[in-house]
Amino acid sequence: MTKLLSPLFLLLGIVIFGQSQIKVISKNSKKPVENAAIYCEDELLGKTNYEGVLNFKTKCKKVEILANNFEDETADVKKAMEVMLKPSSEKMSNIDKIIIADKSDPKALKILDEFNKREKENSPKSLDSYQFKSYTKFSIDVDKDSVDIFKNFIVSRKDSLSKVEKKQEFKKKSEEKDSLIGEDFLNAAKDSQMFLWEKATEYKYSQKFGDKTNIIDNRMSGFKNPIYEALAINISNLNRTPRQLRPENRKLFNFYVTDTIQIDGRDTFVIKFKEITDKKRQNPRKFNGKIYIDSQTFALKKFESISKKINEGNIVSVWKPINNKWFLAYEDMKVKMGDQTFNISKKDSVKTDTLKKGQYLSDRKKYHQKTFGNYLYVKNRFFDYEINPEQKASEFKGYSLEMRNSDGSLLQQYRTDSLTARESATYTNIDNFVEKHEFEKKLGFLTQLVRGNIRYKMIDFDLTKLISYDKYQGLRLGAGVKLNEKFSKTFSPDGYFGYGFKDHRWKYGLGLDVKLSSKRTSVFRVDYVDDVFAAGRFSNTMWDMMMKLSDINLDLHNANFYRNQKWGASYLYDISNSLTMRVAVNKEKQKVLFDYQYRDLGNSFDNVSTTLSFKYSPNDKNIMTPSGKYTYEKRFPQFFVNFEKGYNALGGELDYQKLDALIVHQFRTKLGYTNLKLFGGISSGTAPIWKNFEIAGQTERGLDHWYSSISTPSNLGFATMPSGTFFADKFVAFKVSQYLPFRFRTLGKRYSNIELEYQAAIGDFKNRGDHQFDFIPLDHYYQEVGLIWNRFLGRNFGVGFSYRLGHYQTSEFKENFGVKLRFNVLN
Numbered sequence: 112m113t114k115l116l117s118p119l120f121l122l123l124g125i126v127i128f129g130q131s132q133i134k135v136i137s138k139n140s141k142k143p144v145e146n147a148a149i150y151c152e153d154e155l156l157g158k159t160n161y162e163g164v165l166n167f168k169t170k171c172k173k174v175e176i177l178a179n180n181f182e183d184e185t186a187d188v189k190k191a192m193e194v195m196l197k198p199s200s201e202k203m204s205n206i207d208k209i210i211i212a213d214k215s216d217p218k219a220l221k222i223l224d225e226f227n228k229r230e231k232e233n234s235p236k237s238l239d240s241y242q243f244k245s246y247t248k249f250s251i252d253v254d255k256d257s258v259d260i261f262k263n264f265i266v267s268r269k270d271s272l273s274k275v276e277k278k279q280e281f282k283k284k285s286e287e288k289d290s291l292i293g294e295d296f297l298n299a300a301k302d303s304q305m306f307l308w309e310k311a312t313e314y315k316y317s318q319k320f321g322d323k324t325n326i327i328d329n330r331m332s333g334f335k336n337p338i339y340e341a342l343a344i345n346i347s348n349l350n351r352t353p354r355q356l357r358p359e360n361r362k363l364f365n366f367y368v369t370d371t372i373q374i375d376g377r378d379t380f381v382i383k384f385k386e387i388t389d390k391k392r393q394n395p396r397k398f399n400g401k402i403y404i405d406s407q408t409f410a411l412k413k414f415e416s417i418s419k420k421i422n423e424g425n426i427v428s429v430w431k432p433i434n435n436k437w438f439l440a441y442e443d444m445k446v447k448m449g450d451q452t453f454n455i456s457k458k459d460s461v462k463t464d465t466l467k468k469g470q471y472l473s474d475r476k477k478y479h480q481k482t483f484g485n486y487l488y489v490k491n492r493f494f495d496y497e498i499n500p501e502q503k504a505s506e507f508k509g510y511s512l513e514m515r516n517s518d519g520s521l522l523q524q525y526r527t528d529s530l531t532a533r534e535s536a537t538y539t540n541i542d543n544f545v546e547k548h549e550f551e552k553k554l555g556f557l558t559q560l561v562r563g564n565i566r567y568k569m570i571d572f573d574l575t576k577l578i579s580y581d582k583y584q585g586l587r588l589g590a591g592v593k594l595n596e597k598f599s600k601t602f603s604p605d606g607y608f609g610y611g612f613k614d615h616r617w618k619y620g621l622g623l624d625v626k627l628s629s630k631r632t633s634v635f636r637v638d639y640v641d642d643v644f645a646a647g648r649f650s651n652t653m654w655d656m657m658m659k660l661s662d663i664n665l666d667l668h669n670a671n672f673y674r675n676q677k678w679g680a681s682y683l684y685d686i687s688n689s690l691t692m693r694v695a696v697n698k699e700k701q702k703v704l705f706d707y708q709y710r711d712l713g714n715s716f717d718n719v720s721t722t723l724s725f726k727y728s729p730n731d732k733n734i735m736t737p738s739g740k741y742t743y744e745k746r747f748p749q750f751f752v753n754f755e756k757g758y759n760a761l762g763g764e765l766d767y768q769k770l771d772a773l774i775v776h777q778f779r780t781k782l783g784y785t786n787l788k789l790f791g792g793i794s795s796g797t798a799p800i801w802k803n804f805e806i807a808g809q810t811e812r813g814l815d816h817w818y819s820s821i822s823t824p825s826n827l828g829f830a831t832m833p834s835g836t837f838f839a840d841k842f843v844a845f846k847v848s849q850y851l852p853f854r855f856r857t858l859g860k861r862y863s864n865i866e867l868e869y870q871a872a873i874g875d876f877k878n879r880g881d882h883q884f885d886f887i888p889l890d891h892y893y894q895e896v897g898l899i900w901n902r903f904l905g906r907n908f909g910v911g912f913s914y915r916l917g918h919y920q921t922s923e924f925k926e927n928f929g930v931k932l933r934f935n936v937l938n
Contacts, residue, residue, distance in 0.1 A: 130166050130167065130168050131166070131167055131168070131169070131188055131189060131190055131191070131192065132164060132165070132166050132190070132191050132192065133149060133159070133164070133165050133167070133174070133176075133186070133192040133193075133194060134159075134162075134163050134164050134192070134193045134194070135147040135159050135163045135164075135165075135176055135178070135194050135195075135196060136163055136193070136194075136195055136196070137181070137195070137196060137198065138195040138196060138197045138198070139197075139198055142163075143159070143161065143162050143163025143164070144159060144163050144178050144181065144196055145159060145160065145161050145163060146158050146159065146178065146179075147159040147163065147165075147176055147177065147178040147181075147196070148176070148177045148178065149165055149167060149174050149175070149176055150174060150175045150176075150177065151169045151170075151171035151174055151175075152171065152420070156169055156174065169188060171188060172187065172188055173185050173186065173187055173188060174186055174188055176194055176196065178196055180198060180199055181196035181197065181198055181199055182196065182197045182198070182199045184196055184197075214365060215364075215365045215366045215367070216366060216367045216368050218368045219366035219367055219368045219382045220361070220366060222368065222380055222382065222404055222409065223356060223361070223366060223382070223402075223404075225409040226356065226404055226409050226410070226411065227356070227357075227358055228409075229408065229409045229410070230352065233408055233409070233410040233411075233436060233437050234436065234437070235316070235436045235437070235438055236316060236350075237436065238316075238318075238434070238436055238498060238499060239317070239318050239319075239499050240315075240316060240317040240318065240319075240499050240500060240502050241315075241316050241438075241496065241497060241498055241499065241500070242313065242314060242315045242316070242495075242496075242497050242500055242502075243313075243314055243438065243493055243494065243495055243496040243497065244311065244312065244313050244314070244327070244493070244494055244495045244525065245311070245312045245314065245349075245491060245492060245493045245494070246309070246310075246311055246312075246490075246491075246492045246494075246522075246525045246526060246527055247309070247310045247311075247312065247347075247489070247490065247491050247492075248307070248308070248309050248310075248488075248489070248490040249306070249307070249308040249309075249310075249346070249487065249488070249489055250304050250306060250307045250308070250487075250488045250534065250537075251304060251305040251306040251448060251485060251486070251487050251488070252304040252305060252485070252486060252488065252533075253451075253483045253484065253485060253486070254422070254483070254484055254486060257483060257484075258533065261301075261483050262301055262302065264453075264481060264483075265297055265298075265301045266301070268453065269298070292548055295544055295547065295548070296544060299540040299541055299543065299544040300540070300541075302533065302536050302540065303533055303534075303536035303537040303539070303540040303541065304332075304533060304534060304537040304541075305485065305537075305541070306332055306333070306537070306541065307331075307332040307534055307537040307538065307541070308329070308330070308331040308332065308341075309329060309330050309519065309522050309526070310326065310328075310329040310342075311326075311327040311328050311329070311521065311522055311524075311525035312324060312325065312326055312327060313325040313327055314349075315502065315506060315507070317502050317507065320502065320504055320506070320507035321507060321511075321688075321729075322511055322732070323506065323507045323511065323513075324511060324512045324513075324732075325512075325513055325514075325515055326342055326512070326513070326514040326515060326516075326517075327515055327516065327521060327525065328515070328516040328517070328518070328519060328520065328521035328522050328525075329342065329514070329516075329517055329519070329522075330517070330518065330519030330522060330538070332537045332538050332541040332542060332545075333541045333542055333544065333545030333546075333550065334545065335542075335546075336517075337514060337517040339514070339734055339735075339736035339737070339741060340736070340741060340743070342512065342514060342734065343512055343732070343734060343741075343743030343744065346444065346489050347428075347439070347442055347489075347491050348414065348428045348439065348442065349439050349491070349493075353411075353414050353416070353428075355384055355399075355400070355402070355416070356402065356411070356414075357779075358779075358781055358852070359779065359783055359784065359852045359853075360854075362387075362853050362854075363386060363387060363854060363862075364384045364385060364386055364387060364399075365384065365385050365387060366382050366383070366384045366402075367382065367383050367384075368380060368381070368382055369381050369382070369383050371406065374403065374412055374413070375431070377405055377406070377407065377412075378405075378406040378407070379403050379404065379405055379406060379412055379413075380403070380404040380406055381401060381402075381403055382401065382402040382403075382404065383400070383401050383402075384399055384400055384401070384402060385399050386399050386419070399416060399417055399418075399419065400414070400415045400416040400417050400426075401413075401414075401415045402414055402415075403415075405432075405437075408432070408435070408437070410430065410432070410437040411430055411437065412429070412430055412437075413427070413428070413429050413430070414426070414427070414428045415427050418447070422447070422484065423446075423447045424444070424445050424446040424447050424486070425444070425445055426442070426443075426444045426445075426446075427442065427443050427444070428441075428442045429441050429442070433496055433498060434498045436498075438493065438496060439491075439493055440493055441491060441492050441493065442489065442490070442491040443488075443489070443490055443491075444487070444488070444489040444490075445486055445487070445488055445489075446486065446487045446489075447484055447485070447486055447487075448485045448486060448487050449484075449485050450482050450483065450484055450485065451482065451483045451484075451485060452480050452481070452482045453480060453481045453482075454479075454480055455479050455480060455481050492527045494527075508687075509630065509631065509688065509735075510631070510688050510732075510733040510734055510735055510740070511688055511731070511732035511733055511734070511744075512732060512733070512734040512743065513734070513735075514734075519538075564593075566595065568597065569594055569595055569597040569598040570592050570593070570594060570595070571592065571593045571594075571595050572590065572591065572592055573590075573591030573592070573593065573607065574660075575591070575656075575659060575660065575663065576589045576590055576591030576607045576609065577589065577590065579609075579663060579664075579666075580664070580667060581645070581666040581667060581668075581669055581670070581672070582613075582666075582667075582668060582669055582670035582811075582834075583611070583613065583614060583643065583669070583670045583671075583672040583704060583705075584611030584612075584613055584614050584616075584643065584672075585611055585612045585613025585614070586611070586612045586613070587609050587610065587611045587612070588609065588610055588612075589607060589608050589609030589610060589618075590607065590608065591605070591606070591607030591608075592605065592606060592607070593605035593606075595738060596737045596738060600626065600629070600737070601625060601626050602623065602624070602625060602626075603623070603624040603625075603626065604621075604622070604623050604624075605621070605622045605623075605624070606619070606620060606621045606622070607619065607620050608620075609642075611643075614643075614704075616643075618641060618642040618643060619640075619641055619642070620638060620639065620640040620641070620642060621638060621639050621640075622636060622637065622638030622639070623636065623637050623638070624636050626739075629735070630735060631684075631685045631735060631740075632683055632684060632685040632691065632735075632739065632740045633683075633684050633685070634682070634683045634684075635680075635681075635682050636679075636680065636681045636682070636683070637679070637680050638677075638678075638679050638680075638681075639677065639678055639679075640675065640676070640677045640679070641674075641675075641676045641677075642674075642675060643672045643673065643674050643675070643704060644672060644673060644675055644801070645665075645666050645669055645671065645672055645805070645835075646671045646672065646673050646703070646705075646800050646801040646805060646835070647671075647800060647801055647803055647804050647805030647838055648801075648805065648807070649771060649773075649790065649792070649804065649807065649827055650724075650751075650753040650755075650771050652693065652722070652724045652751075652753055653691060653693065653724055653725075653726035653751055654751070655742065655745070658826055661824065661825055661826050662825050662826055662827075662828075664822065664823045664825070665807055665809065665825045665828055666834070667809065667822060667823075667834075668808075668809065668810060668811035668812070668819065668822070668833075668834040668835075669808075669834040669835045670705060670834075670835060671705050671805070671835035672704045672705065673701055673702060673703045673704055673801050674701065674702045674704055675699055675700075675701050676699065676700040676701075677697050677698070677699040677700075678697070678698045678699075679695060679696065679697040679698075680695070680696050681693060681694065681695035681696070682694050682695075685740065688731070688732075688733055689727060689728055689729045689730075689731065690725065690726070690727050691725070691726045691727075692723075692724070692725055693722075693723075693724040693725075694721070694722070694723050694724075695721065695722045695724075696720075696721050697718070697719070697720050697721075697722070698717075698718070698719050698761075698762070698763075699717070699718040699719075699720070700715075700716075700717055700718075701715070701716050701717075701718055701799075701801070702714060702715040702716075703715070703799070703800075703801075705884065706884055706885075707799075707800060707882070707883065707884040708883040708884070709799040709800065709881060709882060709883070710881045712764075714799075716764045716765055716799060717762050717763055717764050718757055718763050718764065718765050719757065719758045719760065719761045719762060719763030720755055720756060720757045720758065720763070720765075721755070721756050721758075722753060722754065722755040722756075723753070723754050724751075724752065724753045724754075725750075725751070725752045725753075726749070726750070726751050727749070727750040728745075728746070728747075728748075728749045728750070729748070730746035730747065730748075731744065731745060731746055731749075732744035732746070747775060747776045747777045747778070748774060748775060748776040749774070749775045749776075750772070750773070750774055751772065751773040751774075751775075752770075752771075752772045753769075753770070753771050753772075754768070754769070754770050755767075755768070755769040755770075755802075756768055756769075757769075757796070757797070757798070757802070759797070764797075765796075765797045765798065765799070765802070766796050766797045767794065767795065767796030767797050767798035767802055768794070768795050768796055769792070769793075769794045769798065769802055769803075770792060770793050770794075771790070771791070771792035771793075771804070772790065772791060772792070773788065773789070773790040773827075774787075774788070774789045774790070775787070775788050776788075781852065782849065782851075782852060783849055783850045783851050783852035783853075784849075784850035784852075785847065785848070785849055785850075786847070786848040786849075786850075787845070787846070787847050787848075788826065788827065788845060788846040788847075789843075789844075789845045790827060790843075790844055790845070791841075791842055791843035791844060792804050792841065792842060793840070793841040794840045794841070795840065798840070799882075800838060800882050800884070800886075803838055803839065803840045803876075803882075804838065804839050804840070804841075804842055804874075805835065805837065805838050806829065806832065806837040806838070806839065806842060806844065806872050806874070806889050806893070807825070807827055807828040807829065807832075807834075808828070808829055808832030808833045808834040808835065808836055808837060809822035809825065809828045809829060809830050809832065809834060809929065810822065810830070810831060810832065810833055810834060810929055811833070811834065812833040812834060812835065812836060813833075814925055814926065820925065820928060820929050820930050821929075821930045821931075821932065822929060822930070822931055822932075823931065823932055823933060823934070824899070824911075824931050824933050827844070827846065829870060829872070829893070829895055829913075830895065830897060830913035830929035830930075830931055831895045831913050831914065831915040831927055831928065831929040832893065832895075832915075835886075836886060836887050837886070837887050837888075837889045837893065838876060838882075838886050838887075838888065838889065839874030839875060839876050839888065839889040839890075840874075840875070840876050840877055840878070841874055841875055841877075842872055842873065842874025842875075842889055843872070843873060843874065844870065844871065844872035844873075845870065845871060845872075846868070846869075846870035847868070847869050847870070848866055848867070848868050849866065849867045849868075850864055850865070850866050851864065851865045851866075851867065856905065857904050857905050858904045858905040858906075859904070859905030859906070860905065861902045861905040861906070861907075862902065862905075863900060863901060863902045863903065863904070863905060864901050864902070865898065865899070865900060865901070866898070866899040866901055866909075866911070867896075867897070867898055868895075868896065868897035868898070868899065868911075868913065869894070869895075869896050869897075870894070870895060871892060871893060871894035871895075872889060872892075872893045872894075873889065873891065873892045873893070874888075874889040874890065875888070875889070875890050876888035876889070876890065891917075891918040891919065892917055892918055893915075893917070893918070893919050894915070894916045894917045895913045895914060895915045895916060895929075896913065896914055896916060897911055897912060897913035897914070897929075897931070898911055898912060899911030899931060899933060901933065901935075902935065907934065907935045908932060908933060908934045908935060909931075909932070909933035909934075909935070910930075910931070910932060910933075911930070911931040911932075911933070912928065912929065912930055912931065913928070913929040913931065914927055914928055914929075915927035915928075915929075
């Protein structure tokens with residue numbers, strides 16, 4: 112009876128609950144296939160039982176069936192399905208065993224190791240010199256297969272709206288404005304693309320002179336003036352290793368050798384790869400792309416990457432050998448950039464029983480909708496290769512990236528095919544739309560945000576002046592503004608103010624920059640400052656905005672400040688793309704704001720000084736813009752040197768010399784990503800404590816509160832060292848951070864990683880008795896170790912700790928322990 116009723120209950124289940132049933136059998140033996148895995152996209156729906164049967168629910172129209180020793184099969188989803196699997200060949204069976212075991216093929220890993228080993232040898236940069244050109248086309252449009260459907264839909268929609276507008280309900284002005292802008296954009300994009308940008312580029316390389324990129328010509332739809340910050344965008348694998356092939360990402364993907372084929376008469380290994388996500392539910396044969404490796408040179412011949420979701424995008428990059436070096440030949444990319452969704456008709460009835468309390472129906476639930484995907488298309492074509500050409504130093508002068516023309520008049524010479532009618536119309540339609548709604552001005556806001564400024568018309572606001580905290584001032588609020596090139600191409604006044612709620616004093620500064628050149632940094636500056644500064648702070652002259660932001664909380668627990676009233680003049684000049692010089696002359700009135708006496712001279716001094724500063728960054732890539740030099744690719748190593756000389760003349764009371772230097776380097780190895788900082792300084796002569804060096808501590812002296820040991824990571828600070836405590840007139844220190852060569856996922860979609868730290872300092876203080884206040888001379892080896900869990904539990908912050916070792920270690924655990932919180936604002 113049970114056997115008779117089972118099929119009936121199964122049929123009722125299918126009908127009542129909308130389930131599907133699949134039965135999998137062997138095509139040869141006609142026997143059921145047990146443990147066959149059924150997948151919808153990359154999601155495991157289940158596995159067949161001993162009868163080869165699985166009941167499942169899915170929204171997919173097709174499913175994929177995988178089983179050991181059988182070839183894969185796909186089937187349309189129906190209420191009842193029967194699928195026959197064909198036994199696989201011995202070769203395929205061996206591959207399947209590796210894939211279903213969810214581990215990389217050892218042969219694939221050996222090939223990739225050999226690729227990494229020979230990468231420099233195969234790179235064009237192993238040549239003495241080369242040069243070539245490229246044509247690049249960026250465009251944003253609906254799917255190319257849907258263009259006609261989209262055009263017809265917009266036309267019919269416009270006709271429908273014109274009939275409804277007469278009886279339309281009242282709209283707020285802001286809503287009406289947004290609606291009109293949206294309709295204007297749709298009308299503009301109906302017969303054209305949403306965006307088009309063409310660029311012709313010349314690339315030069317020399318072992319002796321370095322890299323040089325010349326923008327021969329470019330034109331961007333909608334913008335009369337070039338967007339300089341965008342010119343450096345490199346959506347390409349040019350001089351770049353795809354992340355899937357980098358050794359540090361080896362454990363994030365599984366790799367399988369699937370074939371050896373002939374490409375251009377050369378034997379080529381085909382390696383499929385897939386990202387590891389949920390091993391238990393992930394389709395082991397749904398790959399994310401293919402890697403083609405030349406069997407002779409182990410160079411990358413071709414790279415294909417496919418998005419996880421259908422029709423989300425793909426990337427194809429192809430290289431070719433020239434003089435036994437592999438040059439990028441062409442690339443095509445398609446990346447989804449959201450959707451356009453339109454309400455087309457209201458639904459007759461809407462179910463509300465599934466809504467939770469307080470929830471409301473969205474338009475998606477109230478209306479039938481039509482959706483079109485938006486895609487970014489990138490086309491890169493490379494040509495006119497020249498190997499070891501004769502090159503002159505003059506060809507590499509100036510910055511790494513320079514623009515020769517920006518009106519598009521030369522592009523026709525470099526196009527590899529003519530623009531379509533739809534592409535050609537983009538320049539006219541989108542130009543008119545952007546001009547009408549003044550979007551070019553709004554884009555300036557975003558480009559300045561990259562530099563750390565908020566721009567409004569001719570005013571740039573300095574983000575670093577808004578808020579800070581230290582133990583002397585307490586909470587400090589303020590603002591900083593600078594008039595930009597829209598005010599004047601030559602003169603740029605600036606000013607800032609701040610108020611400390613603990614010391615109850617206003618601080619301010621005023622300055623004027625005079626630009627002496629439009630081709631390189633050449634700026635004369637005069638300024639006046641009345642402000643407070645931490646005593647003994649290491650110089651941050653020439654640091655970029657991101658380095659300065661990292662130190663914004665350095666004085667969180669510091670109370671040792673001095674007041675400085677300064678008149679100054681300086682000259683900043685780029686000697687070359689890599690070398691920057693700054694010379695400054697200052698007349699200052701300085702007074703200590705804590706309990707301190709220097710010799711028998713008191714705690715207030717007049718000072719006259721000159722400072723010479725250099726920054727050398729041999730691998731940085733820069734471009735000159737109307738706002739000044741912009742570093743679009745920051746590379747390492749970087750060197751900073753400052754020499755300051757005080758004069759007992761012209762009203763100055765101090766006679767001293769102070770030299771400091773910093774080297775920053777970052778590099779990758781098999782052990783992971785390494786960040787190294789080596790720094791030090793020496794001071795001599797008549798130099799009060801603020802003209803010497805505080806080794807920057809970041810814990811509160813005395814540890815009186817629960818938060819006393821909490822700090823944020825800084826460039827040169829020590830997380831376990833009491834703030835304002837350790838001083839030296841000469842010292843040397845280093846800090847090394849090691850990111851371990853693996854990432855992992857806990858909660859959410861973000862990957863976490865582990866960072867190990869070690870830092871140490873040693874120095875001396877020759878005339879320590881001249882400085883009458885409570886401090887510790889750094890005359891022994893200070894060291895600490897630490898660990899940071901970046902993106903803790905998949906969140907936008909990291910948590911870490913540091914521990915003090917060696918001579919300065921105490922018997923109290925809390926005095927040796929420091930906690931770090933790192934906030935990832937940008938990702």
